[in-house]
Amino acid sequence: MTEFPLLTPAQPTVLMIDQQAGLAFGIGSTDRQLLLSNVVALAKITNAFRLPLIVSTSASKVYSGPLMPAVKTVLPDAVSIERRNMNAWEDDAVKAAIEKTGRRTLLVSGLLTEACVSFAVLSALAEGYAVSVVADTCGGITLESHSLALRRMEAAGATLTSWLQVLLERQRDWTRKETYNDARAIVEAHAGGYGIGLAYARDMIHPI
Template sequence: MTEHPLLSPQDATLLIVDHQAGLAFGVGSTDRQLLVSNTVALAKTAKVFQVPVVVSTSASKVYSGPLMPTIQNVLGEVPSFERRNMNAWEDDAVRAEIAKIGRRKLIVSGLLTEACVSFPVLSALADGYDVFVVADTCGGVTADSHSLALRRMETAGAVMTSWLQVLLELQRDWTRRETYDGARAIVEAHAGGYGIGLAYARDMIHPI
């Protein structure tokens, strides 16, 4: 691991792999709607903090469909690298794009955890990257196989995290005004009770 364990907007790249409807159909490890909401929150976080995003899809024309529209709408014109193999790290275009960005911390989100997430994570670790797996934006075929895949990646050196931890880690100080409004809006929209509390504090609690 690098000397400073916390992520910053200047040192990370987000890799989004196979968040496609055809693959989401196979997710049995978590609620699919929550999974999509979490991934949208992560994509919004990357946009607010100007973290570069690399997107890869597979079999989009024959089975899986395109990147889910709710995620693409957040990312805008970010292109998707279509590939044929399960391991995005073995795709020359994906690996070249990450190398061109030049950052050694990789945040990973994707479907399915057992293959298209774990394979590039293990490969990136072997190539010396610091890898952070956003576990609540990944889904597996079963809860057990998802958990086992996460454990394998963690044993190999990947750091498990959540979309909310990524956002708070990048913000780190609520007096950072340039990202405050954007970060707060994401929390209010996607972070359940925590978001409800922030909205309440904004609307109801006033200094005497």
């Protein structure tokens, strides 16, 4: 049986591909505002757990625009690597930046699932990287094409996950004080009913 161990903060690099408004306009696989909230949550997780981050954009001057402002606000120091190729793995600067981290595990988020996400994921898998696709921070032109791209990546060996699972897998224990406040704040801001419940517990439930 193949083992899929839980990841620790010391393992992954976050690869964020083409989180740009010009591409987000075409998303039909999910609600765009929800998608943006999920991407912002992942950006906050990257900061909270001090994960290496590689950001890449494409056609930012002619079509797609810069990194979405809400994401850039969370990641003010992130320098985006501009590229021409749809496949970030075939861009020398992107690949060199990933290799420089020394890590062989990737958490991938991006637009569009059918192209820039899946191309990079399939290429990384082919070179022996362990890849988790943060599926709810990716978007496709249609729900069907998004789902088919996810299925193709999973069949090739990628693990599908969500931003919330990424957070909880790294926090692992709510008594882990060094990341507790940040992790809880992310859940409260972005996790819907679960976040509401955490806020309620904080404000209303007191030990006897």
